[in-house]
Amino acid sequence: MQVLWSAELIQKYSVNGPRYTSYPTALSLQPDFPASAVRAALAGSADELCLYLHIPFCQQLCYYCGCNKIVTRHSEKADLYLQSLATEMALYQPLIADKTIAQLHLGGGTPTFLTQEQLSKLMQLLRQHFVFKADPELSIEIDPRSCSLEKLAHLRQLGFSRVSFGVQDFDEQVQITINRVQSEDLVRALVTEAKRLGFSSINLDLVYGLPYQKPESFLLTLQSVLLLDPDRVSLFSYAHLPTRFAAQRKIPTQSLPQAEDKLALLQLAIKHFSEAGYQCIGMDHFAKTTDSLAIAQQQGKLQRNFQGYTTAGQDALIGLGVSSISQVNGVIWQNQKELQDYQQLLAGGQLPLERGFSLSQDDKIRAALISQLMCHFELDVPAFCHRFAIEDFWSYFADALPKLDPLIGDGLVLCSDHHIQVTPLGRLLVRLVCASFDRYLQSNSNQSYSKVV
Ligand SMILES: C[S@@+](CC[C@H](N)C(=O)[O-])C[C@H]1O[C@@H](n2cnc3c(N)ncnc32)[C@H](O)[C@@H]1O
Ligand code: SF4
Numbered sequence: 001m002q003v004l005w006s007a008e009l010i011q012k013y014s015v016n017g018p019r020y021t022s023y024p025t026a027l028s029l030q031p032d033f034p035a036s037a038v039r040a041a042l043a044g045s046a047d048e049l050c051l052y053l054h055i056p057f058c059q060q061l062c063y064y065c066g067c068n069k070i071v072t073r074h075s076e077k078a079d080l081y082l083q084s085l086a087t088e089m090a091l092y093q094p095l096i097a098d099k100t101i102a103q104l105h106l107g108g109g110t111p112t113f114l115t116q117e118q119l120s121k122l123m124q125l126l127r128q129h130f131v132f133k134a135d136p137e138l139s140i141e142i143d144p145r146s147c148s149l150e151k152l153a154h155l156r157q158l159g160f161s162r163v164s165f166g167v168q169d170f171d172e173q174v175q176i177t178i179n180r181v182q183s184e185d186l187v188r189a190l191v192t193e194a195k196r197l198g199f200s201s202i203n204l205d206l207v208y209g210l211p212y213q214k215p216e217s218f219l220l221t222l223q224s225v226l227l228l229d230p231d232r233v234s235l236f237s238y239a240h241l242p243t244r245f246a247a248q249r250k251i252p253t254q255s256l257p258q259a260e261d262k263l264a265l266l267q268l269a270i271k272h273f274s275e276a277g278y279q280c281i282g283m284d285h286f287a288k289t290t291d292s293l294a295i296a297q298q299q300g301k302l303q304r305n306f307q308g309y310t311t312a313g314q315d316a317l318i319g320l321g322v323s324s325i326s327q328v329n330g331v332i333w334q335n336q337k338e339l340q341d342y343q344q345l346l347a348g349g350q351l352p353l354e355r356g357f358s359l360s361q362d363d364k365i366r367a368a369l370i371s372q373l374m375c376h377f378e379l380d381v382p383a384f385c386h387r388f389a390i391e392d393f394w395s396y397f398a399d400a401l402p403k404l405d406p407l408i409g410d411g412l413v414l415c416s417d418h419h420i421q422v423t424p425l426g427r428l429l430v431r432l433v434c435a436s437f438d439r440y441l442q443s444n445s446n447q448s449y450s451k452v453v
Helices: 007-012 035-043 077-095 116-129 149-157 172-177 184-196 215-228 246-250 259-275 292-298 339-347 361-376 381-388 398-409 427-435
Strands: 048-055 100-108 132-142 162-168 201-208 232-237 278-280 285-288 303-305 308-310 316-320 325-328 331-335 353-358 378-380 413-415 419-422
Touching: 007 259, 007 427, 035 077, 035 325, 035 331, 035 353, 048 077, 048 116, 048 325, 077 116, 077 316, 077 339, 100 116, 116 149, 149 184, 162 184, 184 201, 184 215, 201 215, 201 259, 215 259, 232 259, 259 278, 278 292, 285 292, 303 361, 316 331, 361 378, 361 381, 361 427, 378 381, 398 413, 398 427, 419 427
Parallel strands: 048 100, 048 316, 100 132, 132 162, 162 201, 201 232
Antiparallel strands: 232 285, 278 285, 303 308, 316 325, 325 331, 331 353, 378 419, 413 419
């Protein structure tokens, strides 16, 4: 589907809002969430589950980073962490003994902070505790600076078939300012080797809105990225939240592109990836039309979970490790965000929960609607009503109408008794359309979210 561009409308609706990797969003999770709710959710879950495993360590601090990470040079810290993960796996093992794992994603922080021995140990622990489907999909996030060609080959041997490399921007001034200097040669060598080793999908992460990014230099980054011929590209809008992430205060405010210039960077990227034949999956993802993510969207089967767009695991994802979020069978829970608290609860034989939330029937209805719009930009109203036994769609969602009205007026979305359609003009603002159906948005401060574009 086409994306049309209106700088005027994007500026007009330049507000903060959720990315809807879940509904309700993580801000609605409540403390003192009982482990019994997690057990009950798992008992009634789908037969196939996905696993996300968080490795929080990084060797060096990137100033722009908004991830949950621990910067250290001591690789032995990861040995202790693996022990905690083993304890956590043992707690989950009896709860999902009759389920199979279809996908595993290692994220971070930096999973390739782990040595080859530690990566082998981790995979051994996982296979020891859980039943994997034959030929499961194993994916991993890689910081190019922490992955030798040998480690990459090791990952392939361990069964990983999908890799995601953090690139962000190739420009030197940008890299110096964000404290992440990595050469284009390094990334090219890894991507070339990943292809030779037979990895079936290669993703590159880019960020727009970084300090000193300008259309002229970003164009060079885009051209270099296209020459690397990745299967997917994630193009994140730089979330600048210096009150939350102290290191971002090291980035001079005057070096950040103004809203208009930031939009020009996005526009440039959309133009180049579309012209190169990539399918624009959502606001921030591009995939070759033959890639499984693009095919899932073409077939109306695309899903969304805490990792963003996905082919599986919506409402069937267990997150292991510090700060990880799970969502299974209408229940969301998050692990302790501080390593010490996470390890302490595990040492006491408890699931390391920090907070959680059980979705009501109304939450499930809104979650399904929001996911459908985020993934497919349209909704078949009668089919949706039939699925959830809703008599009159617009009476049920009467609270959304006043919020939708201006968006309808500006041609961002079309609404009728039969259909909701996010227009090509509205695609970049789909988060706002979804926000109209969000019952919790008023109570959760907007300041906690990043800009919708
Ligand atoms: C966990 S990192 C990827 C793996 C590895 N740590 C690395 O940096 O290469 C996830 C991605 O999130 C994105 N990211 C991090 N901080 C961000 C921020 N403040 N705003 C937007 N994207 C951000 C970056 O593109 C980064 O590659
Ligand atoms: S961007 Fe990646 S490598 Fe950099 S600090 Fe964040 S998680 Fe670590």
